[in-house]
Amino acid sequence: MRNYCFSTEVVDLDNQYPNRNKRESKYYWDELNHLICAGGFHSIEIPYEPKWDFGGRSGIPRTLRSITTKFETVAGYMQFLKENGIGSIDCVHMNPSLFCRGVLPMYFGAMEHFASEAISFAAEAGCKVVTLSVTPPWFQVHNLLGEQSEEEFLKETKAVIKRLAAQVKTAGGTLCLKNEYWGLLRGEKITAFLDQLDGEVMLDLDTAHLAAAGDDIEKVIRDNAGRIGIVHLTDTSFEDWDETWKTALPEFPAGGATKVFTDPGFGKVDLKAVICCLEKAGYQGTYVFNPRNSYDISRSILRTRYYIDTQLDR
Amino acid sequence: MENNIKLSHMNHWKTIPYKKIDNFRDFYYEDMSNNCYFMDWDRILRYHKATGYDGIELAPWDLAEILGLFGSPKEFTSFAADHGIEVSGMFHGCDDSHIKEKHEEVVAAGKAAVDTLKQFGGIHLNTCPGNNYYGNGPLDEEGLQNIASCLNEIGRYAEDNGIKVGIHNEFFCVTNKLNHRRLIDITDPECVHYCLDTAQVVLMGDDVLDFYDTYKDRICTFHWKDTADPGVADEVRYAKDVEICDDGHRWFWEPGEGTVPMKELWKKVAESGFKGWVSIEDDGAPDYLAAMALSSYYMKQVLGKIYW
Numbered sequence: 001m002r003n004y005c006f007s008t009e010v011v012d013l014d015n016q017y018p019n020r021n022k023r024e025s026k027y028y029w030d031e032l033n034h035l036i037c038a039g040g041f042h043s044i045e046i047p048y049e050p051k052w053d054f055g056g057r058s059g060i061p062r063t064l065r066s067i068t069t070k071f072e073t074v075a076g077y078m079q080f081l082k083e084n085g086i087g088s089i090d091c092v093h094m095n096p097s098l099f100c101r102g103v104l105p106m107y108f109g110a111m112e113h114f115a116s117e118a119i120s121f122a123a124e125a126g127c128k129v130v131t132l133s134v135t136p137p138w139f140q141v142h143n144l145l146g147e148q149s150e151e152e153f154l155k156e157t158k159a160v161i162k163r164l165a166a167q168v169k170t171a172g173g174t175l176c177l178k179n180e181y182w183g184l185l186r187g188e189k190i191t192a193f194l195d196q197l198d199g200e201v202m203l204d205l206d207t208a209h210l211a212a213a214g215d216d217i218e219k220v221i222r223d224n225a226g227r228i229g230i231v232h233l234t235d236t237s238f239e240d241w242d243e244t245w246k247t248a249l250p251e252f253p254a255g256g257a258t259k260v261f262t263d264p265g266f267g268k269v270d271l272k273a274v275i276c277c278l279e280k281a282g283y284q285g286t287y288v289f290n291p292r293n294s295y296d297i298s299r300s301i302l303r304t305r306y307y308i309d310t311q312l313d314r
Numbered sequence: 315m316e317n318n319i320k321l322s323h324m325n326h327w328k329t330i331p332y333k334k335i336d337n338f339r340d341f342y343y344e345d346m347s348n349n350c351y352f353m354d355w356d357r358i359l360r361y362h363k364a365t366g367y368d369g370i371e372l373a374p375w376d377l378a379e380i381l382g383l384f385g386s387p388k389e390f391t392s393f394a395a396d397h398g399i400e401v402s403g404m405f406h407g408c409d410d411s412h413i414k415e416k417h418e419e420v421v422a423a424g425k426a427a428v429d430t431l432k433q434f435g436g437i438h439l440n441t442c443p444g445n446n447y448y449g450n451g452p453l454d455e456e457g458l459q460n461i462a463s464c465l466n467e468i469g470r471y472a473e474d475n476g477i478k479v480g481i482h483n484e485f486f487c488v489t490n491k492l493n494h495r496r497l498i499d500i501t502d503p504e505c506v507h508y509c510l511d512t513a514q515v516v517l518m519g520d521d522v523l524d525f526y527d528t529y530k531d532r533i534c535t536f537h538w539k540d541t542a543d544p545g546v547a548d549e550v551r552y553a554k555d556v557e558i559c560d561d562g563h564r565w566f567w568e569p570g571e572g573t574v575p576m577k578e579l580w581k582k583v584a585e586s587g588f589k590g591w592v593s594i595e596d597d598g599a600p601d602y603l604a605a606m607a608l609s610s611y612y613m614k615q616v617l618g619k620i621y622w
Contacts, residue, residue, distance in 0.1 A: 013328075014328060014329050015329045015331050015353070016327045016330050016331075016352050016353060016358075017352060019600045019601065020328055021597075021598055021599065021600060022600060024558045025558055025559060025561070025562045026560035026561075027560060027562050055557075056446065056554070056558070057555070057557075057558055058554070058555040059555075059558055059560055069554060070560070101378060139382065247382075248379065248382025248383055249331050249332075249379065249382060249383065252331035252332055252353070254332060254333065254383075255336065256336075257332055257335040257336075257337055257338075257340075257341045257350065257353070258340075258341065258344060259344055295345055295347055295349045296345075296347070
């Protein structure tokens with residue numbers, strides 16, 4: 001029996017869509033649990049996003065601050081989730097791109113501070129997997145680098161990750177790295193980076209990101225067998241012909257507007273084959289479904305459930 | 315004949331991810347919804363012009379993405395001008411201004427905001443004077459003087475650069491019902507002006523008509539919006555994270571949909587002969603296009619019959 005989890009990253013808080021504003025109120029997120037539960041999912045992934053702390057948007061349950069503001073304690077939040085159909089948080093995703101502005105020391109300082117906070121939150125919530133976006137998008141990094149090179153940036157990134165990995169290990173969990181298609185370690189580049197981390201850090205295999213980077217997903221699975229800590233079953237039909245990954249908003253390809261990330265089954269990634277390959281490689285962990293930044297959350301949840309029932313679990 | 319009033323719109327559309335969508339029909343067919351109607355600056359600016367606005371007020375939290383898409387403020391301004399839209403101003407927040415040790419940092423950030431706005435061609439830097447009340451209030455006289463000192467220094471720099479700093483006091487701000495008038499009184503009238511947010515002042519529990527009579531000479535622009543919650547209780551205004559309500563309650567409404575005495579206030583605006591930008595601010599609206607259209611109609615067809 002596979003463990004399926006649904007990501008609340010399905011909710012787009014950053015970009016303009018009709019009726020977006022209600023997404024900052026607590027009632028919206030309370031109800032989201034019911035929608036996810038009604039779709040047959042009983043565990044969630046939380047994107048740890050401190051951006052909303054700074055605006056006092058604590059109705060959005062994405063950080064320790066917001067959760068303790070509305071539920072007093074993490075235990076109180078977990079109890080609330082249980083009473084509303086969600087039994088566990090199975091993955092916490094920390095993306096440090098928010099801090100990729102200003103100066104480099106500030107980026108690394110904020111990344112480590114908030115990733116550390118995310119790890120503490122995960123431990124308190126009983127979540128065993130924390131996944132970290134390994135670098136911000138290429139465009140943002142290059143705006144910040146100044147005189148420094150990518151190599152120096154990655155060297156410092158590695159040092160921070162090693163410290164975070166030690167913290168996760170102490171907490172009894174696993175630190176994974178997510179390599180988005182717009183990052184410095186896109187596609188297969190992540191493999192060599194993981195090799196340098198002494199087996200302490202695992203891979204977050206995100207299928208749509210690998211596909212958008214033009215990589216052979218099954219090869220990445222084989223190359224990283226034994227160190228895949230979490231899987232995001234995401235779909236896309238996007239083909240990056242003109243280096244969209246290097247642009248300011250790589251999730252929104254200028255010149256050929258499209259939705260990069262689709263609901264599962266609506267893109268070109270053969271997720272059934274991916275699961276088959278993962279199981280052959282011995283993967284027994286959680287599968288997170290993440291129709292990231294959906295245009296229609298309820299529809300995405302139900303489409304995912306239909307896809308699971310008719311394609312993956314058949 | 316040129317009008318006295320120029321209508322602008324404080325941009326609360328969230329991050330707009332495209333500059334211009336050329337494959338609009340293809341994009342529509344991807345999910346056959348109205349999402350693609352609200353995802354590029356080209357169409358958002360068209361909506362501004364089509365619904366009767368001549369200006370847009372920028373939000374500083376959108377600048378990184380705007381500059382990523384357009385490359386420079388000048389390019390954005392030029393693109394907006396092609397749509398018949400000027401940048402009227404920008405919002406700014408003076409966080410930590412009440413803390414003496416933060417003075418230099420706060421002033422530097424304010425001057426940087428002035429520089430940015432100047433590059434966009436705007437003239438109004440509408441400035442929240444400080445942090446939220448929660449965790450920072452109540453302020454003593456020294457704290458208030460520290461805020462005034464920051465505003466004066468930023469204001470002088472702004473005047474030298476053709477920009478007007480206008481205090482924009484949120485109802486949950488550290489300067490609040492008991493001292494927001496005093497803050498105006500202790501700032502330099504030559505360089506610190508006031509952006510009258512018609513809803514925020516009413517939410518704080520002040521009399522907006524009396525406020526206008528008292529400070530009309532300081533008012534350089536408006537955030538014109540309505541509320542149905544006059545005089546929100548202290549324990550609400552001073553609480554943590556009150557801007558967004560847990561249950562979806564809205565503090566702000568389109569002009570005419572709340573209880574602010576819009577016509578009476580506008581008559582006073584007419585009597586004082588105000589000339590300049592008036593920004594509609596529709597934060598909290600579920601449908602910005604509808605809110606922009608409703609607001610513009612009210613301003614031009616209802617208030618506009620009194621004065622324009």
